[in-house]
Amino acid sequence: MIIRDFVAFDFETANRNRHSICSVGMVFVKNGKIEDSLYQLINPEEEFDDFNISIHGINKEDVKEAPTFDYFYNSIKNRIENKMMVAHNLSFDGYALRDNLIRYEIKSAYHQFLCTYQLSRRIIPGLPSYQLNSLCNRLGIELTNHHHALDDAKACAYVMLKLTTDFQITNLEELYGKTKIRPGEIVQSNYRSSFVDKYPERVDFKKIKIATDTDPNHPFFGKNMVFTGKLKFLSRKKAAELLAARGGIPQNNITSTTNYILLGDFKEAMIKGNKSSKLKRAESMIREGKNLKIISEEDFMRML
Numbered sequence: 178m179i180i181r182d183f184v185a186f187d188f189e190t191a192n193r194n195r196h197s198i199c200s201v202g203m204v205f206v207k208n209g210k211i212e213d214s215l216y217q218l219i220n221p222e223e224e225f226d227d228f229n230i231s232i233h234g235i236n237k238e239d240v241k242e243a244p245t246f247d248y249f250y251n252s253i254k255n256r257i258e259n260k261m262m263v264a265h266n267l268s269f270d271g272y273a274l275r276d277n278l279i280r281y282e283i284k285s286a287y288h289q290f291l292c293t294y295q296l297s298r299r300i301i302p303g304l305p306s307y308q309l310n311s312l313c314n315r316l317g318i319e320l321t322n323h324h325h326a327l328d329d330a331k332a333c334a335y336v337m338l339k340l341t342t343d344f345q346i347t348n349l350e351e352l353y354g355k356t357k358i359r360p361g362e363i364v365q366s367n368y369r370s371s372f373v374d375k376y377p378e379r380v381d382f383k384k385i386k387i388a389t390d391t392d393p394n395h396p397f398f399g400k401n402m403v404f405t406g407k408l409k410f411l412s413r414k415k416a417a418e419l420l421a422a423r424g425g426i427p428q429n430n431i432t433s434t435t436n437y438i439l440l441g442d443f444k445e446a447m448i449k450g451n452k453s454s455k456l457k458r459a460e461s462m463i464r465e466g467k468n469l470k471i472i473s474e475e476d477f478m479r480m481l
Contacts, residue, residue: 180341180348181209183261183291185334187326188273189233191240192226195269196276198246199225199235202326203253204334209342211334215253216327218243233324247281258286261360265309265333267292267370271361275368283366290361291352292371293336299356299373300344302407302442312336380414382427389424396480397425401434405455406441408474416474419481431458431469438471 185204191197199221205213218235220243230236244252264270271290278285297307304315309332313320318335322328346352353359357374392398402420404413404427411419416439417427428435438459462469472480 180261180291180346180352181338182207183263183334183337184257185263185330185337186270187264187329187333188270189235189324189326190229190273191221191223191235191237192229194223194276195273196246196280197221197223198273198277199229199240200233200326201249202328202330203257204327204330205256206334206338209338211331214327214331217249219249220245233326245281246277247283250277250281250283254286257288260288261291262288263291263293263333263337265293265312265329265336267295267361271368271370275363275366278363278366278368285363285366288363290363290371291337291358293333293340295358295371295373296340296352296356297336299358300340309333309336380417380427382417382429385414385417385421385427387421387424387426391422391424393424395423397423397437399424399426400436401426401428401432402437402439403428403431403435403455403459404439404441408439408441410474410478416477423481431455431462433467435459435469438469439477440471440473 183206185206187202188198189200191199198219201215201217201219203215204211218240220240222245225235225237267290271292277283293312294307294309297304297312301315305311309329310320310323312318313332313336316336316339318332318339320328320332341347341352344355346355349360359372359374361369361371363369397420402425404416408416420427431438438455440456456471459469459471463471
């Protein structure tokens, strides 16, 4: 599936119940361009909470002539079937959709789902906030009326296009390779949200052959190295293979025998303080006098 073809969507709700959708915004993107959009008020058949009204400005009078969600969904079902659906907070919008499908006993179309909140956190780590308005401000994307479903859907579409363009992500395979995010899906109203792989690279270091006929004076020869953080230029497996080709030994965890820790996102961790448990332990060991060096990916490539 080409990620530059998708439908960005956003829901607003009447109260704290996810199924109380009172407005929908959808933006249809094809070949990286917005080709159409729609906005629809929805009668949630529930009372409005004052707090929700203060957020989006929609009240009971506004929706008294509006369709219920089942009528709306069935009216656009053919337009969204088999489309990639993209929301900025899929943990809310995805389940709001699911809850309404269950509530009205609707047979859903098939969709896959992605979340620009998850995507931005993986691609641009270390931002102070990943809320839609903050992210748009960071990326130079106009968000005219935050919490208006159509404006939020448009902003979500532009965020998706900018992230996938700037970081050259054109398909789901590249998406997973660069972010370790798997899309969610819905089949016959059975919903599974998108999934972020907690451990981006699981490399079996035992299967990597350690060279013994290489230069014994190389700085990595016979040295143990642990990897932490996301590397920019190399996969963790490739870095481990390059290390092993010089006679170095890749390790999964820091031990008393560790000589180096190769730190991905070096500036992010060292300057902004986003430190992994491995890095914190390495710093503690260094303070205790252990001869352990923390190196960046650039240092590693120079030393090779």
